[in-house]
Amino acid sequence: xxxxxxxxxxxxxxxxxxxxxxxKKGEEGxxxxxxxxxxxxxxLLVVLLAAGGxxxxxxxxxxxxxxxxxxxKALGDDRPEKLPTSGQNLLVxxxxxxxxxxxxELGGGGDVSGARSDxxxxxxxxxxxxxxxxxxxxxxxxxxxxxxxKADGSTVPSANRVMFNSVYSQVGPACVVKTVEKMSKVRIxxxxxxxxxxxxxxxxxxxGVTVDVPQDIHDKSSGLDLTAGPHKLDGxxxxxYVRTRHGIGDGSDLGRIGLQQQFxxxxxxxxxxxxxxxxxxxxxxxxxxxxKSLTTDEGLASLTSxxxxxxxxxxxxxxxxxxxxLPVAYDKVDPNRVVAAQPQASTxxxxxxxxxxxxxxxxxxxxxxx
Numbered sequence: 001x002x003x004x005x006x007x008x009x010x011x012x013x014x015x016x017x018x019x020x021x022x023x024k025k026g027e028e029g030x031x032x033x034x035x036x037x038x039x040x041x042x043x044l045l046v047v048l049l050a051a052g053g054x055x056x057x058x059x060x061x062x063x064x065x066x067x068x069x070x071x072x073k074a075l076g077d078d079r080p081e082k083l084p085t086s087g088q089n090l091l092v093x094x095x096x097x098x099x100x101x102x103x104x105e106l107g108g109g110g111d112v113s114g115a116r117s118d119x120x121x122x123x124x125x126x127x128x129x130x131x132x133x134x135x136x137x138x139x140x141x142x143x144x145x146x147x148x149x150k151a152d153g154s155t156v157p158s159a160n161r162v163m164f165n166s167v168y169s170q171v172g173p174a175c176v177v178k179t180v181e182k183m184s185k186v187r188i189x190x191x192x193x194x195x196x197x198x199x200x201x202x203x204x205x206x207x208g209v210t211v212d213v214p215q216d217i218h219d220k221s222s223g224l225d226l227t228a229g230p231h232k233l234d235g236x237x238x239x240x241y242v243r244t245r246h247g248i249g250d251g252s253d254l255g256r257i258g259l260q261q262q263f264x265x266x267x268x269x270x271x272x273x274x275x276x277x278x279x280x281x282x283x284x285x286x287x288x289x290x291x292k293s294l295t296t297d298e299g300l301a302s303l304t305s306x307x308x309x310x311x312x313x314x315x316x317x318x319x320x321x322x323x324x325x326l327p328v329a330y331d332k333v334d335p336n337r338v339v340a341a342q343p344q345a346s347t348x349x350x351x352x353x354x355x356x357x358x359x360x361x362x363x364x365x366x367x368x369x370x
Contacts, residue, residue, distance in 0.1 A: 062284075065291035068301025071191050074174035080187040080353075085127035087355040089186055091177055092134075093168070093193040094119030120164065122180065122188070124352045130315040133322040133358065135348065137180070138254060139165040141328055142337050146182045148175040163337065173295075183340070184349040190309070191297040198293020199242075200235035203267070205289045208232045211241065211266045214259075219244045238263065254325070254338075254369025264323065324348070324358070329366040341366050 083089070120137040140163055147158040148171045156171050167176050177188050203209055210232045217226045222240040233241055242260045271286075291303070300306045327344035331337040347362035 062288055062291045063303045065288070065294065066301050066303065066306065067295040068298045069173050069191060069295060071174050071177050071188075071297045072299070075178055075181075079178075080181055080185050082187050082189070083127075083353070083355055085355045086129075087127045088125045088129075088189045089352065090123040090125075090190045090192060091180055091188045092119070092121045092123055093173065093176065093191075094199075095168070095193055095195045120176070120180070122184070122186065122352070124186075125313060125316065126355050128315070129313050130317070131320045131322070132313075132316050133324060133352075135352070136323070136325045137164060138326065138328055138338055139163070140337050141326070142331055142334075142339050143167075143179060143183055145171075145175070146178050148178060184352070186349055186352050190300055191295075192300070193295040194290075195293045198290060200239050201289040201292070202235070202286060203233070203238045204235035205286045206267075206270055208234050209238055209263065209267050209270045211263055214262075217241075217244055238267075254328075254365075254367060265321070268321075324363050325365055327362065327365040338367050 120139070122135045122137070123132055124135070125132045142161045143164050145156075145159045145162045145167050148156045150156065150171065156175070164179070167179050173191060173193065177191055180186070181188055210230055212230050213226045213228050215228050217224055219225075219240065222244055224237065224240040224244050226241075231237075242263050244259070296306065300309055327341040327348065328338035329341040331339050344362045344364060348358055350356075351358040351362065
């Protein structure tokens with residue numbers, strides 16, 4: 001392979017070169033952990049821009065907020081074929097960035113800089129674009145990382161049994177895309193990334209999100225203290241909610257999948273119920289919060305491109321979005337890690353490649369975190 005892989009700390013687009021932030025490798029051990037909630041920003045931004053229609057031009061001043069990564073140039077032609085239909089596949093990452101005081105505080109403190117990929121979702125939008133399915137890849141899934149080449153010309157050799165989120169911290173986002181494509185044989189059309197601070201600011205910008213907490217949660221690590229029942233959460237509480245694992249299931253990250261999926265739908269419903277899009281001022285405020293922490297592939301790295309893509313999905317109803325965890329099983333050598341469960345995982349990826357209905361049997365995961 002001779003393709004240039006973008007290293008940690010994606011290069012910025014020409015509109016935002018001055019906003020480059022430092023990154024550093026990082027990795028956690030322990031039970032499988034996964035942070036899906038921050039990716040709601042991407043779905044919400046798409047809904048905002050799509051529903052905004054004729055007023056999206058008001059956001060031209062936000063263009064420079066969006067950072068871009070040239071995934072196509074980095075990966076070249078050694079990739080799966082595009083879907084034979086008009087379906088689209090997006091890789092959405094939620095990064096645990098400690099760059100900047102706000103991100104550092106939200107990350108739980110500590111003298112840590114740089115970023116990690118704590119959330120990964122392959123969002124498949126079938127032909128017709130009236131529905132969507134999001135497949136979450138647990139961060140502690142053991143995968144085969146393909147050979148990747150860094151910008152300085154050095155090669156990172158292929159390696160077996162590496163933790164999925166280590167690919168981002170060691171090589172960068174383009175190699176994450178390559179890893180996902182190799183493991184799934186699914187062509188990734190677009191890449192989107194959001195960080196801690198962006199998630200918190202967006203929830204605060206819409207005035208909080210109401211969720212029906214399924215059970216009492218008393219998490220000393222995050223400070224989250226909630227009783228079962230409905231609660232309106234601010235940005236900080238929402239971040240803690242989607243990250244909590246203590247007292248949920250077996251204490252692993254897999255156990256909190258339900259909370260994260262629930263929050264995604266609650267956030268989208270909040271925007272719809274408040275009719276925020278009727279106010280250009282409110283819409284601008286929300287879009288500004290989202291774009292400040294957004295990184296995309298070069299194909300979407302402008303408000304015009306992002307808006308055009310979003311408007312093409314106006315028929316997608318957030319309430320019909322299906323969320324699935326990649327079927328995984330606890331690793332036989334290291335029970336603190338998981339591996340893709342077969343034949344479920346292969347069946348799931350095959351359905352996405354063919355733009356077909358995903359069989360119920362392909363959605364069942366031996367490792368549930370319960």
